[in-house]
Amino acid sequence: MPAQLPADLDQSHDPARTSWVASANGHADFPIQNLPLGIFSPPGGAPRAGVAIGDEILDLPAALAAGLFAGDAEEAAQAANGSDLNALFALGRGPRQALRRRLSEILSADSPDRSKAEGLLQAAATVALHRPARIGDYTDFYVGIHHATHVGKLFRPDNPLLPNYKHVPIGYHGRASSIVASGVPVRRPKGQIMPPGATAPVFGPSQRLDYELELGVWIGTGNDLGEPVPVGSAGDHVAGFCLLNDWSARDIQAWEYQPLGPFLAKNFASSISPWVITPEALAPFRMAQPPRPAGDPAPLPYLTDAGDAAAGAFDIELEVLISTEGLKDKGLPPHRLALSNTRHMYWTVAQMIAHHTSGGCNLQPGDLLGSGTISGPTRGASGSILETTDGGREPIRLASGEERRFLADGDEVIFTARARRGGFASIGFGSCRATILPAR
The missing domain is CATH 2.30.30.230 (Fumarylacetoacetase, N-terminal domain)
Structure with missing residues (x-):
């Protein structure tokens, strides 16, 4: 060794x-x-x-x-x-x-x-x-800075990141009951949509269904209500990791998310890989948190710890594949949509936990945290189809002759992950996959 x-x-x-x-x-x-x-x-x-x-x-x-x-x-x-x-x-x-x-x-x-x-x-x-555990609560963060920047540019070209992004780990409370294990089909959701140029919304199936490439974090030992978890000991509260696809209906979300945030656009399903990759298995693949760009604010003291800065990030390669009915009919392999890495997380897992509990929230064994979409700086590393297609303007062309601006019924989305480091055996997460069923 x-x-x-x-x-x-x-x-x-x-x-x-x-x-x-x-x-x-x-x-x-x-x-x-x-x-x-x-x-x-x-x-x-x-x-x-x-x-x-x-x-x-x-x-x-x-x-x-x-x-x-x-x-x-x-x-x-x-x-x-x-x-x-x-x-x-x-x-x-x-x-x-x-x-x-x-x-x-x-x-x-x-x-x-x-x-x-x-x-x-x-x-x-x-x-x-x-599913490996009973999930009492689920919180989705937004720590992928490249995703936040890319999506922000689609709606706010001159000001893609909101002022709070680099000061606070942004998150929202999601729905635990609709988190399903890999392999369970996902039905296209319905909701209110405001069509372009319309003056009133309509109710119907989402036409802009998307995936989100995320790292899932399983909580182990919890904390008492009112007792924050210090960032330096937050790692002791992690039981393991998984892949998480936090499906998103972009057209429903665009209409409903202001002023309170995601609702029906997110609560219809999230998919997780079934195996819990323990912190011990990932120990060889820890790394220093990448330095913040010049001019970025330093984290506040409650989010600062020397040990976490030195080894609180992970080097895990993340991949997104799509298999369509056209590809399957022609005997063609799944098409790679993206190759990203957890090193692109702006906040560490420990910072997520410390912030989550800083106001006194009690985490419990089996709670699940999502990292938010993890994209890299290039389009080939985008963790959502929204980014890959520039909001649907630039379609993905597949070897079957099909095109995709957003996901179609029958599409199967597959996430995989691998951790590699010289001198150690590489390990993976297994797959997180699901096929889209038509709306009812």
């Missing part, structure tokens, strides 16, 4: 470690260095916790029953012995780290526990994957 490793790295991060699960070795998303947690249903079975390893899933309750855990790792496995991960999230960092280390030992190529664990695997292709 590389010399001078940070304190939060251990042998579970060793790039030379391989697994007796053959498909894990060199796996694009789930090598033994990842070990994400999720909830799955085996054929004919009830939802239960599992760990992704290559193309397989280790049944966590079955591993617990087989006596494979002890101490803090056993406590964590017992907390995950249900149909969601909320109780495990609530335990915090220590038991979760112990569980990861023990899982790495069980699944490593030279493990003496192989004979006990081999029969506890389920082929991932044969199971159903679910």
Whole structure:
């Protein structure tokens, strides 16, 4: 392993470690260095916790029953012995780290526990994957500065960013009940729309349906009502990460968002990837928060921490693909729409949590935060089709001969993510995907 490793790295991060699960070795998303947690249903079975390893899933309750855990790792496995991960999230960092280390030992190529664990695997292709936790509350932030700038230019060419953007992590409270797992179709929403040149709105299906490429943040241990979380310890409240597609009906949003903000344009659905990528798995891919451009204000003291500035950001590549009926009919692969990176977040995850709780709001295990759309500085890194097509003025041309200004019924939008760094095994998030169904 590389010399001078940070304190939060251990042998579970060793790039030379391989697994007796053959498909894990060199796996694009789930090598033994990842070990994400999720909830799955085996054929004919009830939802239960599992760990992704290559193309397989280790049944966590079955591993617990087989006596494979002890101490803090056993406590964590017992907390995950249900149909969601909320109780495990609530335990915090220590038991979760112990569980990861023990899982790495069980699944490593030279493990003496192989004979006990081999029969506890389920082929991932044969199971159903679910939301990993009960989501009590959902908050969507707006920390992608390039997205904020690009969208702002469409409506305010001379003043794209509002004055507060660089002072405060902007966010709004979303709808938790309509957050669905990857693979669940999304129905085109209806709402009030003000057509161009019209003097009165109409009610009907959105014609400007869009995706939003976001990083999802799962909250672990919460905080008491009235007790803010300091930015320096905010990371202790993170249970993991996922991909988040916060679908947006741009034409509905344009009419309704003033004066109070998004409503029907957002609450019809948000999609999340099913695997919880733990902070420990992402530890090798942390980085310093990119320096603010000259002239930008420094964060206020409650949002400032030296440790967070030094290692509070992440280097995670984010990709958006689209598969249309025309592409599928011609046997063509999905078309890449964008390639972005979490390094383009203007605020860190810790700053988001510190600001969220600064007024006394209590976060709870299983709450979900969205980063907001993460776009890069170029059009090829845009995290929404609104940006890619310049508000629908410049259509995307596909190899099938189709064009897209916004999403059409039958389109499947696919998000993927990968973290890479020299000297470490790369890991991925799996996919977050959904197909658009016609409005009812």
